Amino acid sequence: MIPLSHYLIVSAVLFTIGTxxxxxxxxxxxxxxxxxIMLNAxxxxxxxxxxxxxxxxxxxxxxxxxxxxxxxxAVGLAIVIGLYRHRESLNPDAFASLKW
Amino acid sequence: MPETLVFYLLSxxxxxxxxxxxxxxxxxxxxxxxxxxxxxxxxxxxxxDAPFVAxxxxxxxxxxxxxxxxxxxxxxxxxxENAAEWxxxxxxxxxxxxxxxxxxxxxxxxxxxxxxxSARGLAGPVGARGGAETVSSVRVLGRVLFTDYVFAFEATSxxxxxxxxxxxxxxxxxxxxx
Numbered sequence: 250m251i252p253l254s255h256y257l258i259v260s261a262v263l264f265t266i267g268t269x270x271x272x273x274x275x276x277x278x279x280x281x282x283x284x285x286i287m288l289n290a291x292x293x294x295x296x297x298x299x300x301x302x303x304x305x306x307x308x309x310x311x312x313x314x315x316x317x318x319x320x321x322x323a324v325g326l327a328i329v330i331g332l333y334r335h336r337e338s339l340n341p342d343a344f345a346s347l348k349w
Numbered sequence: 350m351p352e353t354l355v356f357y358l359l360s361x362x363x364x365x366x367x368x369x370x371x372x373x374x375x376x377x378x379x380x381x382x383x384x385x386x387x388x389x390x391x392x393x394x395x396x397x398d399a400p401f402v403a404x405x406x407x408x409x410x411x412x413x414x415x416x417x418x419x420x421x422x423x424x425x426x427x428x429x430e431n432a433a434e435w436x437x438x439x440x441x442x443x444x445x446x447x448x449x450x451x452x453x454x455x456x457x458x459x460x461x462x463x464x465x466x467s468a469r470g471l472a473g474p475v476g477a478r479g480g481a482e483t484v485s486s487v488r489v490l491g492r493v494l495f496t497d498y499v500f501a502f503e504a505t506s507x508x509x510x511x512x513x514x515x516x517x518x519x520x521x522x523x524x525x526x527x
Contacts, residue, residue: 251356259360270371278376282383286367300397305493308402315409316505320512322414326421327519333425
């Protein structure tokens with residue numbers, strides 16, 4: 250059997266990769282993909298802890314996370330399409346005027 | 350030891366595919382690699398005795414969400430990311446900022462390692478306390494979902510409805526319709 254800490258380490262590495270993607274990449278699509286990586290890392294933690302505790306609650310929470318991820322992807326991609334229509338660009342730096 | 354071998358294989362696949370997702374500049378390859386990462390994670394869920402979550406992972410994530418991403422990538426024809434000007438002139442590329450960020454990242458790694466090493470009860474094999482009752486059966490899952498979590502379930506349906514309406518409104522062309 251694999252110790253719980255190994256699952257947690259895999260989840261931490263995946264979450265770190267997702268965070269690095271959000272900060273380092275200059276492409277809206279890749280930033281949204283990085284957010285999906287982070288959500289999946291958290292899902293892995295939920296399932297591993299749920300298995301450890303012997304309950305079904307961890308898996309239930311994963312379903313809600315998946316539903317929220319689907320909603321987030323739909324709205325986020327709609328925003329990306331709207332932004333692309335304005336500037337013909339997917340680079341967040343092209344929309345720096347939104348900050349002020 | 351085949352179980353351990355499969356775990357390390359799937360973990361390496363998930364981490365490697367995720368690293369490729371953020372490591373190269375073609376969004377199409379990023380989406381494909383993320384699908385591979387989700388498949389490996391579904392394998393990990395099977396190992397964790399959660400087959401229904403694994404199937405939902407494949408159907409919802411790899412099937413629905415990633416197809417949506419792929420659709421948008423093809424619709425916008427966004428082949429490669431143009432980062433040359435950013436590489437030279439972005440304020441985040443100043444050496445002092447880079448050093449400060451590196452220090453923060455190192456601090457995060459040290460904290461994570463310390464937390465994982467000092468926590469107790471993590472070394473035992475996962476599922477040792479779970480008992481023999483089949484926590485993973487779809488029947489148990491459905492009963493808990495529609496009794497204890499029924500309010501959250503209904504709230505989720507409203508969330509999906511709002512997201513759908515919002516996506517339609519946001520993606521609509523301006524000046525079209527009323």
